Amino acid sequence: MTDILARAEGIAMRYPVPGGTPIAVLEGIDCEIAQRDRIAIIGPSGSGKSTLMHILGGLIAPTSGRVEWPALGARDTLMPENVQFVFQSPSLFPALDVLGNITLPLLLASRDAGAKDRAHALLARFGLEELAAKLPEELSGGQAQRIAMLRALTTAPRLILADEPTGQLDSHTAEHFLDGVLEIAARAGIAIVIATHDAHVAARMARLWTMDHGRLVKSAQQMEDA
């Protein structure tokens, strides 16, 4: 059994421009995500972090190159059980309250038994129980981001890709929240990849990928994996 969850080889991404030359957003990227990895992706805005994460999560296909998920299967079987994505922009379902949003992936995976208890336990773990019955429109940006992350954790997938999940949190709250997320991920064997601008958040991840102008210019080990 391989422990490689996702692998990209020589991938490039070019977005079409109507009537113009396509813009190259990613070029020549090789990378791997292994079981239980903890990776931070850093780099300036526009360097391609989100695009790379979308490709590694199977949400979009690259223009060229290979992406595969050796330990997980074909692209159309990744979600919601094996891979969860936390989007940079708000992604909670407006008509569902917080509890409904968190339990949704479990319902989609036909694992409704105990879903609500699990969601309540997750909310309690992060001191967010009072949000359970609130609608997304009643949440602050930072609360909505945390709920989206809890929704990703709820199915205990093999891989969570989170795009700037703490961007609307103050750094103290961000670190505290991330500690909890990493603790749950370690226990459940979930690999976590986070794109972030927060140096403190990046410092807590075992590996650091640095993006610049669509290239993965550096991949460094910062600490032993948990």
Ligand code: ADP
């Ligand atoms: P980052 O997450 O590092 O800010 P992105 O991956 O979001 O970078 O974007 C990289 C580049 O690709 C940017 O120049 C952005 O404008 C462009 N881009 C992203 N998504 C699209 C799209 N769907 N169509 C056209 N251009 C896009």
Ligand code: MG
């Ligand atoms: Mg981005």
